[in-house]
Amino acid sequence: MSQNLYEDRKVSDSNISEPKWLSDVKSELSKRLGDNITVHELARLTKMSDQELLRRFKEETGVALARYIHLARLKTALRLLHDPDMSLSEIARATGFGTLKHMAAVFHTERSRFQGELRRTDRIHVRPTTENFDNLPAPSVPRAYEAF
Numbered sequence: 001m002s003q004n005l006y007e008d009r010k011v012s013d014s015n016i017s018e019p020k021w022l023s024d025v026k027s028e029l030s031k032r033l034g035d036n037i038t039v040h041e042l043a044r045l046t047k048m049s050d051q052e053l054l055r056r057f058k059e060e061t062g063v064a065l066a067r068y069i070h071l072a073r074l075k076t077a078l079r080l081l082h083d084p085d086m087s088l089s090e091i092a093r094a095t096g097f098g099t100l101k102h103m104a105a106v107f108h109t110e111r112s113r114f115q116g117e118l119r120r121t122d123r124i125h126v127r128p129t130t131e132n133f134d135n136l137p138a139p140s141v142p143r144a145y146e147a148f
Contacts, residue, residue: 021046022060025053029069033076034096039065069096074110077103 025042042065043053057065073095080091089100097103 019060021048022057025057025065029072033069033072034094036096037069070106073097074106077107 024045028042028045029037039050039053043050046053048056054065057068061068063071077091077095077097080086080094081088083091086094088103092098092100092103095103097106
């Protein structure tokens with residue numbers, strides 16, 4: 001019998017079933033995306049050790065927890081860029097980047113990484129969607145802050 005009973009409960013999402021602990025972590029991250037949430041806080045939520053959470057999160061999702069948070073912040077920032085009522089600095093703070101300079105640097109790095117991946121896989125003609133973190137498109141950064 002498993003030592004950690006929390007892990008055995010499943011949550012059904014459409015046809016996909018994921019462990020309840022994973023659903024809880026994703027939900028907490030979604031609610032607190034702009035906050036400085038720690039691995040320890042998430043581990044405590046799941047009743048796992050920090051290292052166990054990091055290992056199991058990667059096993060379940062195929063991506064490290066830090067990378068998942070990073071991509072979630074990018075995706076949210078991309079969506080908020082279409083809101084004319086929010087300044088770029090407000091978007092940076094709301095998504096957990098803190099400053100506009102940091103957000104712009106991350107956008108630049110991710111755009112470069114994504115374009116490099118496209119070149120390596122020779123799939124330039126494929127346009128990924130924002131619905132899947134694994135296929136996050138290259139962010140389009142307005143020229144006004146592209147130099148950051």
